[in-house]
Amino acid sequence: xDTQQAGDGPQHGQLEPSHGTSDGxxxxxxxxxxxxxxxxxxxDGTEAPAEVVAAAQRAGMRTMSLTDHDTxxxxxxxxxxARRHGMTFVPGMELSASHExxxxxxxGYLFDPEHAGLRRATERIRDSRVGRAEAMVRNIGRDYDFTxxxxxxxxxxxxxxxxxxxxxxxxxxxxAHDRSAAFEEILHPRRGYxxxxxxxxxATAVSLIVAAxxxxxxxxxxxxxxxxxxxxxxxxxxxxxxxxxxxxxENTDEGTRALRRLAHDADLxxxxxxxxxxxxxxxxxxxxxTSDAMLARILAAGTGSAPVLP
Numbered sequence: 001x002d003t004q005q006a007g008d009g010p011q012h013g014q015l016e017p018s019h020g021t022s023d024g025x026x027x028x029x030x031x032x033x034x035x036x037x038x039x040x041x042x043x044d045g046t047e048a049p050a051e052v053v054a055a056a057q058r059a060g061m062r063t064m065s066l067t068d069h070d071t072x073x074x075x076x077x078x079x080x081x082a083r084r085h086g087m088t089f090v091p092g093m094e095l096s097a098s099h100e101x102x103x104x105x106x107x108g109y110l111f112d113p114e115h116a117g118l119r120r121a122t123e124r125i126r127d128s129r130v131g132r133a134e135a136m137v138r139n140i141g142r143d144y145d146f147t148x149x150x151x152x153x154x155x156x157x158x159x160x161x162x163x164x165x166x167x168x169x170x171x172x173x174x175x176a177h178d179r180s181a182a183f184e185e186i187l188h189p190r191r192g193y194x195x196x197x198x199x200x201x202x203a204t205a206v207s208l209i210v211a212a213x214x215x216x217x218x219x220x221x222x223x224x225x226x227x228x229x230x231x232x233x234x235x236x237x238x239x240x241x242x243x244x245x246x247x248x249x250e251n252t253d254e255g256t257r258a259l260r261r262l263a264h265d266a267d268l269x270x271x272x273x274x275x276x277x278x279x280x281x282x283x284x285x286x287x288x289x290t291s292d293a294m295l296a297r298i299l300a301a302g303t304g305s306a307p308v309l310p
Contacts, residue, residue, distance in 0.1 A: 032291040034063035037273030041156040043068035044164035046278030053081035058288035065092035097205035110220040110302020111214025128198035139193040210240035213304025222255025247272020247288035
């Protein structure tokens with residue numbers, strides 16, 4: 001199968017990679033069939049966990065991970081669906097962090113969801129997200145006929161409320177064409193409606209996942225304007241960072257090349273994933289994948305919870 005180096009993948013406006021592109025292939029590993037970054041309606045995706053698993057299966061994936069923002073509430077449904085489809089399910093989550101006001105996302109795999117420190121952190125983040133969302137809706141409501149009830153109508157029970165739900169509500173009210181347009185227009189910080197929410201610093205986020213027996217991987221670490229300084233990256237490695245998600249459509253070529261070198265020098269895990277959100281984003285299941293060799297390293301390192309095997 002022809003493969004494309006995920007780190008040298010498409011920039012905005014270029015063609016999407018083909019299904020099955022494996023970031024691990026750049027290290028000489030065979031192409032994989034694992035998509036380890038997918039979202040459901042338990043956070044900001046548009047499909048139930050079982051539907052996300054089915055989408056991964058239709059794309060040819062043999063392994064998937066549900067990585068909803070700051071919650072593990074979709075694990076049980078996803079695990080049941082994975083068994084039904086004969087797939088491996090890797091329990092995961094995307095933990096919010098922040099560095100100097102910029103959002104950093106840390107993927108955690110195979111951690112203990114009952115770990116006290118991690119539970120306190122995710123509860124605080126989710127509570128802050130709700131307060132932030134309510135404040136943003138009040139701000140928007142000063143200029144638009146827009147209420148908190150509009151947002152709740154776009155939010156599944158138990159979901160982590162966030163800006164994507166506000167965006168969906170703006171679309172439903174006819175104030176934006178789609179979710180992306182809502183983010184580029186009304187929800188853009190320049191419009192003045194934005195409110196920040198609590199998130200730990202990246203080193204704390206990594207340490208919490210590691211303390212819970214998990215494997216910490218920085219999501220889309222080479223995105224435009226989101227590259228962490230070398231000193232922070234070294235701090236993350238000292239904190240137990242497991243790897244980088246170098247196969248992702250938002251990563252830039254230059255940033256990926258730099259992180260590829262660092263990953264090689266520090267013997268870090270390298271993953272590739274779709275960051276699937278259903279209809280919430282154009283990302284498609286399996287557009288980037290993680291090699292079998294890198295998946296094996298994650299499965300060997302995680303001790304807080306177990307994968308669900310077919």
